[in-house]
Amino acid sequence: MAGKSVISLDVVIIVLLIACDKYACAIDDCRTHQFSKSINSTQMQFTKEAVSREYALNGQFKSLQCCSKGYRSVEWFKNGKPYPWSSSLILYPQAENQTIYTRHATVNDNGNYTCVIRNDTHKMEHIIEFTVQASLPDSPLATYKPHDQYIELGNEARFYCEAFVGSIRLPDSKNFISWFQVFEDGMEQNIKSQELIRREDDQIVGALLIVPAVELHNYGRYLCRIENGNAAHRLEMSAWLFGTPVHARNDSLFPALVLAISAVTLVILLMFAIKYISVYATSYHRRDKKLCHSMNSSESIRIREVV
Template identity: 45%
Template sequence: MVQPVFVYFLTVLGAGFAITDYCSVNNFKNNDENYMQFTKEPSFAEYAVVGKFKGLHCCAKAYRSIEWFKDGRPYPWPGTASQLIIYPENANQTVYTQSVTPDDAGNYTCLLRNDSVVHVHTIQLQVFDKVPDDPKITYISNDVEVAQGQPARLFCEAFVGLVDLPDAHNEAIWRKIGQNGTLDDEPRIRQEKVSREDGQTFGTYLIIEEVTDDDYGEYVCRITKPGKTVDLPSVLIFEKAEEEYLNANPFPWKRLIIWGTVLTLLMATILILNLQFGMSLRVWLKDRLGRIEEEDGKINDVLVVYSQKDSELVLGVLVSTMDTKYQYKCDSKELSENIIAWTSELSEAAQKSRRVVAVVSPALVNDKWDASSLYQTLKQLQGLGPKTCFVVLQKMPNCDDQAKNAIGENLNSILRNATVIQWERSNDRQFWLALRLNLPPRRIGGNVLNAPERNATRLNSDETVDNVV
């Protein structure tokens, strides 16, 4: 009995050293000491096999406090929610468990604070019963903009688990597209290999000490494990543009003022007309001249997804009005409480519909109307397809200070690339115009499909969201 206990003690001790050292090695160079920031690349996804050691890290500096959350619940967590505990010797930058369980899977969020700034980063942990066949990517760098003579750094990392094969070899190697030979031929370029958790997760840093013109281009990280080789999405190193300055030659100011005044008046006139009639005109042109989307294999015009608590509003007002007044063939689905399962549960219905309308309300996010919860919700709903628009029942929160995650996204980046329509009583007409503009063209009064019968009780279509909520 002495030998197994001693081996276990050494394993625990080694794991403790590993998580202690993780945030102190391979850090970014030349960081501003007075600025709160991550000190190394934070992973956006982590993976583990049941029964193995697992640690999650938020390596940072110049912070006053770090708080950890799992699926929105603050630390400490009950054993039924997560076995992970904080490692205080690493300044609370790490949570870990010696033996991971299926219940430990979920979204772990670290919240960093100082006296004026808050940073948030979320890591999704997935737990497998056995080692997966394919490498699972935990991090890949974004494109890098750098001036000549400055350093550049790329990083890729993947989880492969412990492979019990003779001479098993895992490797991550960077290469430049279109270049013969290896990158290591240049003395100012090096690749540093790293691993953690007994080699279950490994990666490679590509470090260029001083970038030259020959270094600009596309780079690919190749992940290799026994029987599998995967090329990750390419990363671009491109030259930082130089600032341009106006030529200080004499300029005809009088002509500039005249033409500027004319253009200003013209733009103001166009803006006023557009605000007054632009939306109505665009909807009219879309419905009269737009190509009717038929014979495309779709069964429904619109799929509406919503929270169970919003069913009266959605079925009684939104779907009813689209069915009866605007003659769209609609389908509706309630969203389950398991946010991660939305895509798989609704993908079939979404593929049968020309558009997806997702109703986003405080009830859908369990009354957590904040940037972190809304980012995770909208990110999952985006997986239903590119023609998804969001109908929000409350003004979006201010998220200017929200930090980007490891893949360069936050709520603002989601909103910039998505169609978001706020439904409010004071501007009900504008809401319906904006919604119809994003739905398929309909020849109202022409040969249209009959709206499906619904068992739910419908409210009058003139009612608005404020009458129901």
């Protein structure tokens, strides 16, 4: 009996450790998919896309995150009231207070949650609208919508889209998410170099598209398509990748180059004009001299005939 009790206790401990690890991974999500520019920076900033809306099913686990760095303090507010509040969401100190979470979300947790980070001189804040769903949504609910970007040639472009889809337990029904590049004729090309992100037991799906060095063919419209079980329940979000406008160029050599080309062109045209006039004048002089010689010859013959 004692041996069985020890084995049972070990099993319970292992199960608890697995559960804790599962929740820890779900809670501490700020360490992954950070902006490349923030990795080696010490400035106060948000380190990844900050979602503006969050959803959860009633009674399910939920975490809200404010992924950032370079701050001295982090504060959370619910509907303008500082933590603690009348909500089941609590701070997760192991994530340096960047995350609040609950193991069992309820409708009492609905509200606007504001994360405020500060250093000695600046303050930044982000608001998340959180809603607890009574049942699975028919169509995906957007949590992060991609934004248009102006990126110069050779620089990195990054697009992210995300939606709450809930958990579908049917074997023949799956969620789908992907980025497409849309061309002028309406044709779509699926982009292979993208990373799919799933969190909170696959209830939230996202797609991260990174173009390491933008080339001319990368400019244009990009479409994020998310399907919840089938194509009838679809969410589409678009964003454009633009280059630097021509009028915004800061290149002092460009006007000088245009002026130089214009001056050279003018000189060449002037030289052609002078050459043409010279040739025409020479030809006219020869023709006039020949005509005079002809007239003199005719006059000489006429005088001879008279004599």
